[in-house]
Amino acid sequence: MRLLPSSLVIHRLCPLADATKLLPIGYSRDGKLTHLARLETLTAYQRMTEASSHDRVKLHVIWAFRDPKLQREQFEEAKRKYGPRNGIRWLAPPGFSEHQTGWVLDIGDGDDAEADDNPLFERTKAFRWLKEHAARFQFELSFPPGNWQGVSYEPWHWRFVGTPEARKAFHPAGLRALWVWGRSLVEALRWWLHP
Numbered sequence: 135m136r137l138l139p140s141s142l143v144i145h146r147l148c149p150l151a152d153a154t155k156l157l158p159i160g161y162s163r164d165g166k167l168t169h170l171a172r173l174e175t176l177t178a179y180q181r182m183t184e185a186s187s188h189d190r191v192k193l194h195v196i197w198a199f200r201d202p203k204l205q206r207e208q209f210e211e212a213k214r215k216y217g218p219r220n221g222i223r224w225l226a227p228p229g230f231s232e233h234q235t236g237w238v239l240d241i242g243d244g245d246d247a248e249a250d251d252n253p254l255f256e257r258t259k260a261f262r263w264l265k266e267h268a269a270r271f272q273f274e275l276s277f278p279p280g281n282w283q284g285v286s287y288e289p290w291h292w293r294f295v296g297t298p299e300a301r302k303a304f305h306p307a308g309l310r311a312l313w314v315w316g317r318s319l320v321e322a323l324r325w326w327l328h329p
């Protein structure tokens with residue numbers, strides 16, 4: 135059971151990828167934005183899309199890497215949209231977003247743009263396919279329903295955990311876990327007290 139107040143949302147402190155080493159992994163629907171990710175994320179994603187296309191499922195990258203500056207802009211926007219207390223359920227403050235690691239993808243369905251980055255994604259073929267097959271390509275859902283961190287359920291948000299470095303970042307153990315979750319809790323309390 136969670137012993138913390140239900141309105142407290144804890145985003146994990148995340149390592150920041152070296153942006154100069156990231157590679158293009160997809161484009162926004164309007165073609166204006168190039169999304170970037172680490173080489174290992176790209177390789178795994180390419181293998182995954184190859185497999186999904188055999189099942190006639192079109193995966194589409196909605197978001198990949200976001201640097202802390204962009205994260206700050208989107209975080210502020212989320213607070214305006216959902217209210218200061220609730221924005222944090224949808225977007226992490228800069229420094230605490232999985233998107234800054236280069237291992238994370240928001241995935242959409244190529245045939246259903248309306249479901250991009252919102253709960254409608256559950257209705258898509260892409261989501262059903264990912265639920266069944268993503269683990270085979272070392273992707274896991276970061277925020278399942280009722281996750282202990284208090285982050286909203288995000289069926290579109292998948293993280294790559296196929297290297298020891300990525301696994302350590304998302305599943306810290308021992309002393310490192312104490313440090314990471316300690317820092318994350320302090321940040322969470324800061325936002326909770328001064329939303």
Ligand SMILES: [Zn+2]
Nearest residue numbers: 197239240291
């Ligand atoms: Zn995301």
